[in-house]
Amino acid sequence: MKRLLTLLFVLFPLAASAQEGTVRYDHAVQYHFEVPERIPAEWRDQIPSSNVGSLMLLFNESASLMIPAPKPEEEEELTDMELRSQVLATRLRMGSSSRSDHETLLGSYVSFEDGSASETVEFMSRTFLIQSTQPSFAWKLPGEQSEFLGYTVQKATAMQDSTVIEAWFTPEIPVSTGPGLFGGLPGLILVASVDDGHETFSATEVSLGDLEEGAMTAPEDGQKVTREEYEEIVAEKLEELAMRRRSRGDRR
Numbered sequence: 001m002k003r004l005l006t007l008l009f010v011l012f013p014l015a016a017s018a019q020e021g022t023v024r025y026d027h028a029v030q031y032h033f034e035v036p037e038r039i040p041a042e043w044r045d046q047i048p049s050s051n052v053g054s055l056m057l058l059f060n061e062s063a064s065l066m067i068p069a070p071k072p073e074e075e076e077e078l079t080d081m082e083l084r085s086q087v088l089a090t091r092l093r094m095g096s097s098s099r100s101d102h103e104t105l106l107g108s109y110v111s112f113e114d115g116s117a118s119e120t121v122e123f124m125s126r127t128f129l130i131q132s133t134q135p136s137f138a139w140k141l142p143g144e145q146s147e148f149l150g151y152t153v154q155k156a157t158a159m160q161d162s163t164v165i166e167a168w169f170t171p172e173i174p175v176s177t178g179p180g181l182f183g184g185l186p187g188l189i190l191v192a193s194v195d196d197g198h199e200t201f202s203a204t205e206v207s208l209g210d211l212e213e214g215a216m217t218a219p220e221d222g223q224k225v226t227r228e229e230y231e232e233i234v235a236e237k238l239e240e241l242a243m244r245r246r247s248r249g250d251r252r
Contacts, residue, residue, distance in 0.1 A: 019175045020060035021208035023188070024069050025201045027105070027179070028052045032098035048086065051104065055201075057179060059188075063216050064177040067107045097242040099234060100198070108180050109218045110134050117181055120219045121230070124237055129222035130230045135160060137184045139167075148190050149206055156185055166193045173208070 028050045035047060054069035096102070106120040106127070117134040120127065137158040144155040151170040158165045167178065171187040178189025179201035190203040225233070 019173060019208065020211055021173075021206065022059075022211070023057040023179075023190070023203050023207075024205040025055045025057065025179050025203050026052065027055050027199075027201055029100050029104075029199045030197070031096075031101055033096035033101050051100075053104075054204075055105075055107070055179065057177070058211055058215055059175050059177050060211060060216060061175075062112055063218075064110045064112075064175075064183075065107070065216050065218070066109075066179060067219075097238055097245055099238060102237075103234070105180065107219055110177065110181060110183065111218075112176070118219060119181065120222050123230075123234060127222040128230055128233075129219060129224045130227055131224060132227040134181055134183060137165065137182070139185055149203060151190065151206070153190055154187070164195055167191065173206070 030050045031048070039047075054071075055066050056069040058065045058067070102124050104122040106122055108117065108119045110117045115133050117132050119130045119132075121130060122128075137160060139156045139158045141154060141156055146153055146155075146168065148168060148170070151172050153168040153170045156167045156169060158167075165182070167182060167185065167189045168191040169178070169185045169187040169189045173188040174186060175188050176185060177183045178185070179192055182189050182192055182201075188206075189201075190206070192201040194200070
């Protein structure tokens with residue numbers, strides 16, 4: 001597998017410079033909040049189990065930029081039950097001490113030239129611009145192949161800070177990038193799964209071609225923090241929530 005990965009990287013530069021375009025991904029993060037038993041079954045069945053959205057990845061030979069995807073002009077109207085269930089889910093998220101119930105990825109930017117990276121993340125109604133470098137993933141290729149959106153894709157796996165990552169990339173689009181900060185493979189990542197589906201990215205549309213001038217602008221919105229500073233903020237706020245939950249439990 002190491003020889004295969006090396007060979008793919010040797011061939012990669014031959015076509016990479018001519019590749020640019022966009023990819024639309026469905027992005028889902030599983031909720032971890034607890035649904036109280038007092039809530040009727042018909043309500044429990046309607047409460048969404050994950051935070052679902054659409055993201056757009058723009059890429060060229062020098063950088064990648066992921067932003068929220070444009071919403072369809074005509075969206076399906078939600079029923080009263082669906083609207084109430086979403087409101088209930090929001091309230092349950094607010095009382096949860098699970099990180100994924102409070103954190104929403106809004107976008108990311110990676111420079112292929114110097115390895116710098118930034119993520120725009122919403123956490124507890126605050127927007128942060130996390131400035132760091134692109135992670136280095138120790139990818140392994142088990143040799144599995146499949147087809148996705150008409151492209152031949154290969155499976156890759158990695159372990160990053162106790163997080164298990166599975167990705168499917170296509171060498172047919174030889175750009176070493178993917179959704180979020182994922183990258184480092186000799187091809188575009190079309191599908192990624194974190195911790196057995198806790199978080200997933202799945203491409204729904206790929207469009208190759210020249211990008212509009214100025215489309216690859218790095219994000220600037222949000223409170224600028226380093227990765228270490230952001231992790232400290234998250235840990236502090238989640239501990240506060242956990243203490244409140246314990247306090248309410250003691251009073252009961």
